[in-house]
Amino acid sequence: MSRLYLYGVTRGLRVPPRLEREGVSLIARGGAAAVVSELGDGPVEATRRNLLAHADVVETLHEEALVLPARFGTVLESRSAVEELLALPEIAELLERHAGSSELTLKGTYDEAVLGELAAGLGPLRDAYRRAPGLDTGVALGEAVLEELAERRAADTARVLDALAPLVLDVRASEPSGQLDAFRLALLVARSGVEAASAALDALASELSPPLRFELVGPLPPYSFADLAVPAVA
């Protein structure tokens, strides 16, 4: 029996011809449908190609209607396992809860020039380092700059969240992944609210940029909000 790679769960959707040709199909049961493709033996490899393919499928389909994305690498053993999954009340509930919503991801990154601003009050430490650039003076200055950066990051993040709060349904923050990153936010918005959130960002950008640079991606499937772990029923 062939194994199935699960991209996500949806309802009321058709797979467009391009994806159909690439082997993507739906297994429907009741009101829900799983987006799958048949899989050979062996593990799914976390390759660039596989990751991009997963994103392509769920994001293309989500343009038409909600897709609850499955975690990358999710494999079901058989068609009947897919059908059992679709019958779970948790799936119906998530589909209901997120019908009409999308995720926007917002990343804030500082230009390096922010370091100049942050170091403005650190005259003595800067002078000491310039006179004798070494381990002690370098660590003292660097530590102080990073403390300032942490404060700045917290203040700017709070400002952004305040401004967006009335426009979003939910927010998840993840740890920034770069030293000059300010924040990484996943925003759950109504599809009809995407424009408003985007407009609010223009206002924020004119207030906080430079040195803060914003990157907005979306509307996407609710990657960060489909995190209900479906319990074992076996």
Add this chain to the structure above:
Amino acid sequence: MAVMQRESSAGYITRAPRSSGLADVLEILLDRGLVLDAYVRVSLVGIELLTVDLRVVVASVDTYLRFAEAVNRLDLRAVDDSRSVPELFEKGTEDAAESKTKGAVEGGMDAIKEKVGLGGRGRGRGDDDEK
């Protein structure tokens, strides 16, 4: 061009309708989405390595020194202010683009890209075959 962007507030937001490229995909969807305990086998090669690398933002002596060096460099540039304004703008833009700090921040991402490639075609394959 870069300077023009700098001066327009809209230049400080980049917008994309979808995730594009590996860096985006790693940040946006790796480790996210429905988790289905009972029904599935999540069988992946290479993913743990990726997540570990992505989360490494630990302040270390090296980090402190890098920031100290960056601050010093910005200071020195400010001291150099006697040059004409257009010249400074150009210089500033180039420096910012190629600075060591930025290089180091993005270096992590390059390393990840390489590993994904390897996981697919190179070393990872050998590991699977052993089973």
